Amino acid sequence: MPGAEKLGPDSLDGLVLVSNPAVTPDGRYILYTAARVSLATDSYESSILAVKVDSGEQIVLQSGPRDSCPVPSPDGRRYVFARKVEQRDRRGNKLPGIELRLASLDAPGASQLIARVEGIVSLSWSPDSRRLAAALPMGRPDEDVKEIETLPVWFNGKGFVYKTRIEPFIIDVDSGIMERIELGLNWLQVSDVAWSPDGKKIAISVAADMLRPYLLDVYVYDVENGEAHVVAQGLRGYGELAWSPDSKLLAYLGHRGERGFSSHQKIMLLNPETGGLECLTCSLDRNAVNTVNSDVRFRSCLKKLQWTIRGIYFLVSDSGRVILYRVQPGMEPEPVLDPGEAVVDEFSASRDGSIIAYTLMTPVDPKELYLYRGMEARRLTRHTEAWKRRYKLAQPRRFSFRASDGATVEGWVLPPPEGVEQRGWVLYIHGGPKTMWGYGFMHEFHVLSNAGYTVVYVNPRGSDGYSEDFADIRCRYGERDYMDLMEAVDYVVKQLGLPKSRAAVMGGSYGGFMTNWVIGHTSFFRAAVTMRGISNWISMYGTTDIGWYFVEDQLCCTPWRRSDLCWEKSPLRYADRIETPTLIIHSNEDYRCWLDQALQLYTALKLRGVETKLAIFPGENHDLSRSGKPRHRVKRLQLILDWLNKHIPGARNED
């Protein structure tokens, strides 16, 4: 019977993650990646497929199992893609590596172009389809003792990166010969490269100041004479670039740091001749990137902005939805594809903008591939149909309430599916803080709801999807954000009738910080699960890969300047008030929120006699719940359910 099976932790097995919809510039094919989660091989088996736009015919281009990120050439005849491989260093240690491979759309097979242990950051084809501009990380850490004299030291998912410079190159696709683009910098981290449509220039955004790597400069490199010059300095944000079709202007994705790391990403128009900069999306007052949370994504290498003859395309996060927008210089941004209560997760457009390929998800539909043409949207794939038919998925309901300061706060409740008895409920706090809950698919939420837990998820102050002011909680962590969450708790108990004695709280990263903060400020919850969290802002300083400047920007303190403030905002400071049984989950290679954050809280709770358990996942990083080894993900979910079931026992109707 369809939908009869309970969606438990191991339901991850067999789920297909559709990603990276890359339309060929001529609009004939859409290339994409399909990755099947396999518990048997404990991996994501990924292959590259294509759909012929006119006939809808599906073709397997590369059968995997480690292929992803196809990038089609401008002439629509070839594509490059990434193959994950294992390489060995001089001592024989296994190192994960990437091969960049070249293939034809008309014939099977592929040949290796380059092999990289350090990965690939950005690629951009030359308009004649003969070369690629690339941003490549160069330099490996010492194999034995690490002798470190630079910053940053490490990066989540990449390891020790202190010797890594991300440098710009030109790769000849027929010979594989690489030529370095000289910018004359001693230290550099390139974030993006973009080849101009006339073939004459390559725009490069680059961090050049090791102590202030959040500042980006834009260079334009003249392909003919080999000279590069700076056209803008001191910009911030993502730093992605796109040329106008006439090769005269650049679109830059970022901001000027108006609200530090709480600033929205904006589409900025950069005139490389004059250095003039104009904000094209400021009137929107929304973040011009997709920040919705989901745990069913797979690697994607698509650009976040694309400039066609119809304008500059980009995604906007808005009240839990993600909408495809377009803007033309001198005009207001306009929505092109508003999916309603859904998320356009990634997109690409053909050269003339007449065909848009995208992936779409909803809270009850994992991602599938779609085509938008002539004002009509059409679904192209059904990779997740069979999986969905097996399980029970409940539909979430949106709610909103007026917070005590008059602001509107939005949230959702996902009840147990029909036929599953409610055991209790969970307040699930997202990370960031500048991300949002909304219409993304969360496998984990369905596991909780199938186990009888209503999931309550709210976008408190600090979240994305609203105004820049709403997202800005700098220097005020644990204040209005905490109040919004607790006022939401009040709302769901009083207005939606959720039982007050059977509630748990959980969250990851900033959500882990907030979980720790919550249990130090109220004993309302029966149980807590804190994951990849933060307990001490003083020891967080200088360990997080997100940048030593992040703590200062967000908390307004360092260990030597206003350290009292860092400590005031540290959950550990309130550990003597915690009574809630707390499960702590952390990965031992989490370089975003280092393991000490978990150990300190665990030790405090243990010494104080509060029931606690620490689960450390070996070889995993900050992204365990999203891209960790499938068996580890299942184990993590099982640990969470066991903890909740232990502390929220079956008895009902107590309230």
Ligand SMILES: CSCC[C@H](NC=O)C(=O)N[C@@H](CO)C(=O)O
């Ligand atoms: C000092 S790290 C701050 C927390 C972290 N911020 C950005 O990476 C975070 O909350 N991350 C979120 C969103 O990616 C998470 O869910 O891991």
